[in-house]
Amino acid sequence: MEVLRSISLYVEDKDTPFVLIGGHAVNYYGVSRQTGDIDLLVRLSDKNKWNNIFLKLHYREIQNDAVFARYGADVSAWPIDLMYVDDSTFEKIYDDSEDGDIGVAEVKIISPEHLVLLKLHALKHFLPERFNKDYNDLISLLKTEKVKFTKTELKEICFKYANSELYEKIIREVEL
Numbered sequence: 001m002e003v004l005r006s007i008s009l010y011v012e013d014k015d016t017p018f019v020l021i022g023g024h025a026v027n028y029y030g031v032s033r034q035t036g037d038i039d040l041l042v043r044l045s046d047k048n049k050w051n052n053i054f055l056k057l058h059y060r061e062i063q064n065d066a067v068f069a070r071y072g073a074d075v076s077a078w079p080i081d082l083m084y085v086d087d088s089t090f091e092k093i094y095d096d097s098e099d100g101d102i103g104v105a106e107v108k109i110i111s112p113e114h115l116v117l118l119k120l121h122a123l124k125h126f127l128p129e130r131f132n133k134d135y136n137d138l139i140s141l142l143k144t145e146k147v148k149f150t151k152t153e154l155k156e157i158c159f160k161y162a163n164s165e166l167y168e169k170i171i172r173e174v175e176l
Contacts, residue, residue, distance in 0.1 A: 005105040016049045018042050019097045019108045028100055029112050031140040037079040044084040112146040120161040142174045151176040
């Protein structure tokens with residue numbers, strides 16, 4: 001996770017904010033799960049800036065398209081995934097994020113509610129190899145005291161970001 005300190009230092013004065021998402025954010029909210037990478041949410045408009053940052057950190061581009069990028073290092077370092085969003089979406093998520101100390105750096109961490117929305121979005125785009133991990137993260141987050149959705153709110157967001165089948169499956173496991 002030392003690379004997060006380096007990233008934080010690189011972006012500190014460069015107007016290149018990021019929000020920690022994914023497994024490390026799930027862990028931050030008290031849900032224990034293993035993860036093998038670092039996931040960051042960034043502005044799509046900063047795509048070139050991020051590419052330059054990772055080149056300076058000796059990371060190589062593995063994948064880079066309009067919504068997602070993956071970077072890896074030749075040494076044993078955490079792979080880093082970037083999720084690109086438009087400026088408006090980023091600002092909403094960034095403004096709602098928490099300042100969190102993850103040991104090596106103070107970073108913005110996605111709010112638990114927005115993390116649930118990202119998990120729902122991922123589940124909507126069913127990938128068999130990811131489904132169980134994302135679904136278990138979602139259920140565990142919904143069972144924590146940190147996520148504050150009513151049954152009606154959960155239904156609305158499920159129908160917006162996922163589907164009715166997923167809502168029915170979730171509601172059988174989570175008491176709201």
